[in-house]
Amino acid sequence: MEAIVSLAKRRGFVFPSSEIYGGINGFFDYGPLGVELKKNIRDCWWNDMVRRRDDVVGIETSIIMHPKVWEASGHVAGFTDPLVDCKVSKQRYRADQLFFAPIVVDGNVVGYVSALESEKTAEELQSAAETFKRKKAIQGKLEPVQPRDMTEAKPEEIELIPSPATGEPGSLTPPRAFNMMFETNVGAMRDASSVAYLRPETAQGMFVDFKNVVDTGRVKLPFGIAQIGKSFRNEITPRNYIFRSREFEQMEMEYFISEDADWAKEHRAWIDWCKGWLLSIGVPETHLSEYNHPKEKLAFYSKGTTDIMFKYPFGVQELWGIAARGNYDLTQHATASGKPMEFFDEAAKKKYVPHVIEPAVGVDRIFLAVLCSAYAEEDVKDDKGNVEKRTVLRLSPRIAPIKVAVLPLVKNKPELVQRAQGLYQRLKRKYPVFYDESAAIGRRYRRQDEIGTPWCVTVDFDTIEKDGTVTLRDRDTMQQKRINEAELFALLDEKVF
Ligand code: ATP
DSSP, X not given: OHHHHHHHHHTTSEEETTGGGTOOTTOEEEOHHHHHHHHHHHHHHHIIIIITOSSEEEOOOOXXXXXXXXXXXXXXXXXXXXXXXXXXXXXXXXXXXXXXEEEEETTEEEXXXXXXXXXXXXXXXXXHHHHHHHHTTOOSOBOOOOOEEGGGOOHHHHTTSBOTTTSOBSOBOOOXXXXXXXXXXXXXXXXXXXXXEBOSOSHHHHHHTHHHHHHHHOOOSSEEEEEEEEEEOOOSSOBTXXXXXXXXXXXXXXXXXXXXXXXXXHHHHHHHHHHHHHHHTXXXXXXXXXXXXXXXXXXXXXXXXXXXXXXXXXXXXXXXXXXXXXXXXXXXXXXXXXXXXXXXXXXXXXXXXXXXXXXXXXXXXXXXXXXXXXXXXXXXXXXXXXXXXXXXXXXXXXXXXOSEEEEESOSXXXXXXXXXXXXXXHHHTTSOEEEOOSSOHHHHHHHHHHHTOSEEEEEOHHHHHTTOOEEEEETTTOXXXXXXXXXXXXXXXXXXX
């Protein structure tokens, strides 16, 4: 993870926000290459999800919506995470990410240990329990720790659990609900009547505009409404870099289906679509898995939720959630606004509120997933047979920020430079390309490897003296071959879509 964060900073993918002022926790900036990579992820999704399908249309709704939207959706009352305070250190923890365990020796509880959620929570608790027993010179057999999170702590246990900040018990509060919506005021008045929220998800825009789309979009069931945009959540503990931030971008789609449809089949089809799409932008299947939310943890209206999980360096975590939400959202807005949300189903000749399947994903989480799976350090041999290290980002040509680098072999031969410039200008009209004439050719290849450029083309003496072909060098295999300009354009046309 450290190597990836450092590369992302060094090569202009991601910077901490407001860095010159010490940064602001949970916010990030995307640099010149990062913004291209992110845009490519968004564009691929939009093209595949909206433009290349006949049954999905796009919209863009405002970030600040009528506050009643968030009352009807349940966010004002229930968009909360459980929060635990440490009264001494003033640190705050998400209760479901703060783990503890009783230390049991010969069947008796002799104390408690705590640790923040990580890949090694159980090991950390076990070793803390062993240290505790040793320090206090307690005799007897230590039982293996049984970790629980703070939402599962009994009231009498809370004051016995040590705070991770101080290591001492007595300062943690019982968990309480913390609403994650950012509040603001709209207009010149700053009172209760002007309170509004930055949206915590883009999905409500699709439900609130449902009637407008139906009335203007000539849609037939089943159909989807998609949107890409920023969302904001005042996360208690933003962490793991851009994985959990307070300002992030979502790509969501609400797929409306008949009330009589086989929702499980539709749900499965969307899980498969999402997985297939991830593979198409180069996320390796080996890093993906599925997690089905247990029935008893689902909201009462939810029929089923499956998360596509990705193996990040800090653990297997949710990348994409695909939820079958019944007709809860539209019904809530119909009731709260007094505006009917029914759809007249021509085929079935009846009116009803459609049901919905919702695939919801974060752009930043995909960004991190592709960086993590593309990053590699390898030993390679240079021209003289010496082994050297190369850092390479094996990004799919679909999303790589730069598709091809144009390199004149040397910079002091005007004919070569002119030829290379000409090719660069022609490529630039269709693709993001990079022109580089400084340093030895091997160094220039390495620079492109590190930022994920799939191909380099070198304009050399054969180009100007013989047949006009250029050397095409492949990032992953490092193989070189000669091709002409038409073949180069054909290759890009096939791989960049
Ligand atoms: P988590 O359990 O990780 O908090 P969630 O289940 O609350 O996520 P959803 O409300 O289902 O997330 O949001 C849909 C998608 O939006 C997630 O799958 C994730 O990709 C993205 N997302 C959610 N919260 C964040 C965040 N704080 N930072 C970046 N991306 C996020």
